Amino acid sequence: MSCDFLAQAVAGVQKLSPYVPGKPVDELARELGLAVDSIVKLASNENPLGPSQKALAAIQAELPELTRYPDGNGFVLKQALANKFALALEQITLGNGSNDILELVARAFLAPGLNAVFSQHAFAVYPLATQAVGAEGRSVPAKDWGHDLPAMLAACDANTRVIFIANPNNPTGTWFDQAALEAFLDQVPEHILVVLDEAYTEYSAAGELPNGLDYLSRYPNLLVSRTFSKAYGLAALRIGYAASSPVVADVLNRVRQPFNANSLALAAAAAALTDDAYLERSRVLNDQGMQQLTAGFAEHGLNWIASRGNFIAVDVQRDAGPVYQALLREGVIVRPVAGYGMPQHLRVSIGLPEENQRFLEALRKVLAA
Numbered sequence: 502m503s504c505d506f507l508a509q510a511v512a513g514v515q516k517l518s519p520y521v522p523g524k525p526v527d528e529l530a531r532e533l534g535l536a537v538d539s540i541v542k543l544a545s546n547e548n549p550l551g552p553s554q555k556a557l558a559a560i561q562a563e564l565p566e567l568t569r570y571p572d573g574n575g576f577v578l579k580q581a582l583a584n585k586f587a588l589a590l591e592q593i594t595l596g597n598g599s600n601d602i603l604e605l606v607a608r609a610f611l612a613p614g615l616n617a618v619f620s621q622h623a624f625a626v627y628p629l630a631t632q633a634v635g636a637e638g639r640s641v642p643a644k645d646w647g648h649d650l651p652a653m654l655a656a657c658d659a660n661t662r663v664i665f666i667a668n669p670n671n672p673t674g675t676w677f678d679q680a681a682l683e684a685f686l687d688q689v690p691e692h693i694l695v696v697l698d699e700a701y702t703e704y705s706a707a708g709e710l711p712n713g714l715d716y717l718s719r720y721p722n723l724l725v726s727r728t729f730s731k732a733y734g735l736a737a738l739r740i741g742y743a744a745s746s747p748v749v750a751d752v753l754n755r756v757r758q759p760f761n762a763n764s765l766a767l768a769a770a771a772a773a774l775t776d777d778a779y780l781e782r783s784r785v786l787n788d789q790g791m792q793q794l795t796a797g798f799a800e801h802g803l804n805w806i807a808s809r810g811n812f813i814a815v816d817v818q819r820d821a822g823p824v825y826q827a828l829l830r831e832g833v834i835v836r837p838v839a840g841y842g843m844p845q846h847l848r849v850s851i852g853l854p855e856e857n858q859r860f861l862e863a864l865r866k867v868l869a870a
């Protein structure tokens with residue numbers, strides 16, 4: 502007799518639906534018999550520029566050391582972050598992607614009987630990480646696709662331990678300004694940890710969005726999470742970080758795997774931090790791509806949600822599932838977001854100009870069919 506291991510899993514895990522990532526290029530190539538280089542993938546908010554040369558050189562230099570465990574404390578990267586952002590080393594937690602940070606928060610601060618608050622249409626990992634540890638996830642209705650911060654405050658109670666907010670949010674691209682963030686932080690009870698997810702913050706020019714790091718000294722219950730996966734172009738390496746009070750960092754460190762950030766990632770991320778020219782190129786390319794896509798949508802008579810990320814959600818005015826499938830047959834991979842409560846939208850990552858063009862042409866063809 503075989504055991505039903507699903508029934509053996511802890512309650513929160515039994516009911517989980519796994520995160521659905523963007524479809525890999527190789528998978529579509531296999532399924533449709535297409536050449537890999539004929540496929541355009543605009544599905545995972547990746548940087549279309551390819552990695553920074555400085556990061557590649559740092560990886561090359563690190564390769565002979567692959568037999569060694571990484572520095573479990575990530576000293577070199579922490580030092581680079583501390584210097585760049587005027588942080589103390591004790592404020593920094595490194596993660597295997599910023600996803601890891603979100604999970605560390607859930608493991609350290611949430612449990613059955615406790616709850617986390619997040620917005621409708623917010624990044625999928627907030628409910629997943631919350632549910633996996635048996636805590637209650639409270640999804641608060643969005644306002645104009647964005648976070649309704651006052652309503653999120655009102656949803657908190659004595660058992661709330663974490664509020665997840667994303668600025669900008671994925672997949673909507675919506676954002677909130679400095680005044681809204683400050684008014685919110687002023688009112689959050691001090692026992693609640695506010696996780697301000699700034700995965701896409703580098704796509705905004707200085708001053709366009711509030712900088713979460715500026716608020717850390719004023720609000721000890723604030724944690725800012727960031728990543729090297731997006732504007733820094735290192736998604737495959739899985740490296741992100743949190744800045745928080747030293748006490749919160751110490752708590753996260755207790756549940757962190759000892760070697761959660763690998764040597765190549767540590768070296769590449771430290772080098773990427775020094776490549777301001779690459780970061781600026783990424784931002785400018787993204788701005789141009791955003792204009793190209795929105796101009797194309799306007800021509801097609803489609804609405805979109807204004808975005809500060811490296812992606813945009815477009816309303817295809819019908820069930821987006823078949824549109825997504827038809828785009829796949831054209832060799833274009835985008836992201837359906839029905840799972841986020843957005844059944845008529847597709848999320849499109851900003852690519853190179855020619856990739857954006859391929860997508861717009863394929864979309865025109867598919868919508869006309």
Ligand SMILES: Cc1ncc(COP(=O)(O)O)c(C=O)c1O
Nearest residue numbers: 598599600624671700728730741
């Ligand atoms: C809002 C947001 N936060 C966090 C992440 C996690 O990214 P990573 O684990 O690659 O740092 C993503 C990735 O898509 C995201 O969109």
